[in-house]
Amino acid sequence: MSARPLATRRGWAHLVLTGAHGQDTALARPDVIATWLDTLRRAGFEGVRTGAVGPGVAADLTAAGFTAVQDLVLLSCDLTTGPRAGADPRIDRIRTRWARQETDIEEVLGIDAASFGPDWALDRVAFDEACAATQRSRLMACRDVDGTAAGFVLAGATAGSGFVQRLAVIPDRRRGGTATRLLAQAHRWLAGSGCSTSVVNTETSNEAALGLYQRFGYAPLPYGLRVLERPLGDR
Ligand SMILES: CC(C)(COP(=O)(O)OP(=O)(O)OC[C@H]1O[C@@H](n2cnc3c(N)ncnc32)[C@H](O)[C@@H]1OP(=O)(O)O)[C@@H](O)C(=O)NCCC(=O)NCCS
Structure with missing residues (x-):
C-alpha cells in the first residue's frame, strides 16, 4: 500500500493498492486498515479514494467504512x-x-x-x-x-x-x-x-464504451471492480 495526494480533489489522498484487482484477493486485517487511515489523518488528509479494486478488497474496505463511488465492468476479448x-x-x-x-x-x-x-x-x-x-x-x-x-x-x-x-x-x-x-x-x-487476450474495464453505465467493446468481441468477466472512498473525519 502507498498513498499520494489525489490530484482531482484538494486535501484527499489516493490509495495505491498493488495487485488488488483479483476476484478473491483480500486486503488486510481491519486493524491494519485502521492504521493506514490513522496515518493518512496524521498526514493531514481529509479523505481517501482507492484505485479500481476487486470484490474481495472492496468488501474489506466497505467493512472499514468506505463507500463505492464507481462500479466497473471487466471485459475480456480473445486476440488470437x-x-x-x-x-x-x-x-x-x-x-x-x-x-x-x-x-x-x-x-x-x-x-x-x-x-x-x-x-x-x-x-x-x-x-x-x-x-x-x-x-x-x-x-x-x-x-x-x-x-x-x-x-x-x-x-x-x-x-x-x-x-x-x-x-x-x-x-x-x-x-x-x-x-x-x-x-x-x-x-x-x-x-x-x-x-492472447485483452482486458478492459469501464463504468457499468458507459453505454458508448460498452457498445464499442462489444463490437470488438469483448465479453464480461464474472466479477467487476469498484472505486471506493471514505472521508477521514470520522473514525
Ligand atoms: C467511448 C468512446 C471512446 C467512443 O469513441 P468514438 O470515437 O465515438 O467511437 P466510434 O465512433 O469508433 O464508435 C464505434 C461504436 O461504438 C459504439 N458507440 C460509440 N458511441 C456510442 C454512444 N454514444 N452510444 C452507443 N454506442 C456508441 C457504437 O457501436 C459505435 O458504432 P456506430 O457508430 O457504427 O454505431 C467515446 O465516447 C469517449 O471518449 N467517451 C468518454 C471516455 C470513455 O468513456 N472511454 C472509454 C471508457 S474506458
Missing part, C-alpha cells in the same frame, strides 16, 4: 481469432523516449480531462502509474491531417496478457470511428507483443 488490422497511417505510436513525448502527453491528458471530467481525469502521476502498471506499454494518438490528436489509447502488456488502460476521443469528434481505429491498432500492438 479474427482478422488483424493493418497499420493505420493516422495512428501515431508514441514511444516514451521520443523527444516530443512531453507535448504528446500534455495533449493526451487534455483529451482525457475533456472526456472523463475534472473528478476522474488522469493527472501526470496517474498517467505514469498506468504506463508502469504493465511490463510494456504503448500510447497511440489518432491524428487529423493538421497533426491535432482527436483521441488516444494507452495499451499495456504483461506476460501474454493485454490491457486497454485508457481510451478517449474528444467530445466533438465522437461517432466518427476514431475509437474503432484506435482500438484496432491497440489490438494489433498487443497481439504483436505476444498477448
